[in-house]
Amino acid sequence: MTTRREQTSNESRELILAAAAELFAEKGYRQTTFVDVAERSGISRGSIPWHFGSKEGLLLAVLERSVAMVRDSLAEKPGEEASLEQLSRGAGMMFALPTTKLFVTLLVEAQEPDSPIRGRYVEIHNTLREHCRRWLERLPLPQGLSAEALAVTIIGAGIGVHQQWLLAPERVDPEQALAALRALVAGILPAGEGAASHGE
Amino acid sequence: MTTRREQTSNESRELILAAAAELFAEKGYRQTTFVDVAERSGISRGSIPWHFGSKEGLLLAVLERSVAMVRDSLAEKPGEEASLEQLSRGAGMMFALPTTKLFVTLLVEAQEPDSPIRGRYVEIHNTLREHCRRWLERLPLPQGLSAEALAVTIIGAGIGVHQQWLLAPERVDPEQALAALRALVAGILPAGEGAASHGE
Numbered sequence: 001m002t003t004r005r006e007q008t009s010n011e012s013r014e015l016i017l018a019a020a021a022e023l024f025a026e027k028g029y030r031q032t033t034f035v036d037v038a039e040r041s042g043i044s045r046g047s048i049p050w051h052f053g054s055k056e057g058l059l060l061a062v063l064e065r066s067v068a069m070v071r072d073s074l075a076e077k078p079g080e081e082a083s084l085e086q087l088s089r090g091a092g093m094m095f096a097l098p099t100t101k102l103f104v105t106l107l108v109e110a111q112e113p114d115s116p117i118r119g120r121y122v123e124i125h126n127t128l129r130e131h132c133r134r135w136l137e138r139l140p141l142p143q144g145l146s147a148e149a150l151a152v153t154i155i156g157a158g159i160g161v162h163q164q165w166l167l168a169p170e171r172v173d174p175e176q177a178l179a180a181l182r183a184l185v186a187g188i189l190p191a192g193e194g195a196a197s198h199g200e
Numbered sequence: 201m202t203t204r205r206e207q208t209s210n211e212s213r214e215l216i217l218a219a220a221a222e223l224f225a226e227k228g229y230r231q232t233t234f235v236d237v238a239e240r241s242g243i244s245r246g247s248i249p250w251h252f253g254s255k256e257g258l259l260l261a262v263l264e265r266s267v268a269m270v271r272d273s274l275a276e277k278p279g280e281e282a283s284l285e286q287l288s289r290g291a292g293m294m295f296a297l298p299t300t301k302l303f304v305t306l307l308v309e310a311q312e313p314d315s316p317i318r319g320r321y322v323e324i325h326n327t328l329r330e331h332c333r334r335w336l337e338r339l340p341l342p343q344g345l346s347a348e349a350l351a352v353t354i355i356g357a358g359i360g361v362h363q364q365w366l367l368a369p370e371r372v373d374p375e376q377a378l379a380a381l382r383a384l385v386a387g388i389l390p391a392g393e394g395a396a397s398h399g400e
Contacts, residue, residue: 121367122371144383149380156363
């Protein structure tokens with residue numbers, strides 16, 4: 001059973017994480033202070049290190065939380081088969097998450113070989129690729145095309161469309177691009193599975 | 201006519217740019233000093249600001265040079281039609297360019313709304329999308345699928361595959377992923393243009 005005190009503590013933790021995710025995405029990791037997080041979350045500044053130790057600890061917890069959010073959004077509901085629609089809904093949701101901008105903002109720090117963030121990035125990419133691969137393995141793929149390689153390409157398209165859109169939102173329409181991705185995937189499947197039509 | 205002095209000056213400029221591109225990619229922009237660039241290029245430290253003004257000026261020139269390299273690599277040779285093969289060769293070459301890692305390293309700084317680098321990124325993405333779009337416009341695309349949207353997706357896949365590979369080279373095979381991208385594009389084209397076979 002969860003005590004009242006534990007419940008309050010979990011709520012504070014969640015409020016801090018949500019505020020930090022927004023601030024890191026808006027201002028960047030380095031520019032964000034514990035005071036900013038306290039103001040945004042309504043939780044006292046002193047209790048942030050109590051929950052997360054350091055600012056890096058807070059960052060890791062924010063990334064952990066978004067890995068969990070991505071994983072939850074991809075989890076199959078009972079009776080619901082993984083489908084092109086579901087995958088595409090997942091991709092659409094990613095564009096709306098405040099932490100998605102954070103992923104781009106922190107990409108540089110993740111590049112450092114011994115960065116603690118690097119592991120989280122690899123984990124997020126792995127989770128996405130794994131989900132996509134499992135879905136692809138159930139489909140009748142053309143010969144010579146592995147679900148593994150295709151998963152890297154499809155997840156890559158999601159990442160790359162997002163980055164073009166972040167840099168030039170007035171030139172890039174992510175919904176149209178995701179629709180094009182769906183059409184590309186449908187195009188390699190037999191007609192019954194939703195292959196593209198050439199105007200016949 | 202180019203004088204001897206101008207020729208030497210152009211050579212020095214090119215040596216400095218090549219060295220800076222390597223160093224920015226290896227060590228990052230902030231960690232690289234004029235002294236590093238002088239050592240790597242063999243050009244005296246004092247002449248670097250003479251050529252480029254500031255370190256930011258050097259960075260902009262490095263990005264300018266890589267935009268030009270990408271553009272050259274995409275230019276159609278006389279008599280050579282834009283093709284899936286050519287596009288794929290272009291994508292493969294990008295993985296080998298030292299400046300490609302630089303693009304990722306500098307992505308954070310490009311995110312700042314008033315960053316001078318942001319414009320270069322948008323320019324590079326535009327150049328790639330434009331090239332891809334012009335090529336796609338000549339192909340018999342399925343109804344309802346615009347060359348514009350498809351170009352965002354295809355260039356996005358190139359960017360996103362690259363980033364997954366930079367973070368986890370032991371898990372991601374970029375050549376296989378680019379082959380999968382070729383198969384996806386072939387899949388939406390009529391059979392004569394190289395549609396995927398389902399084992400017939």
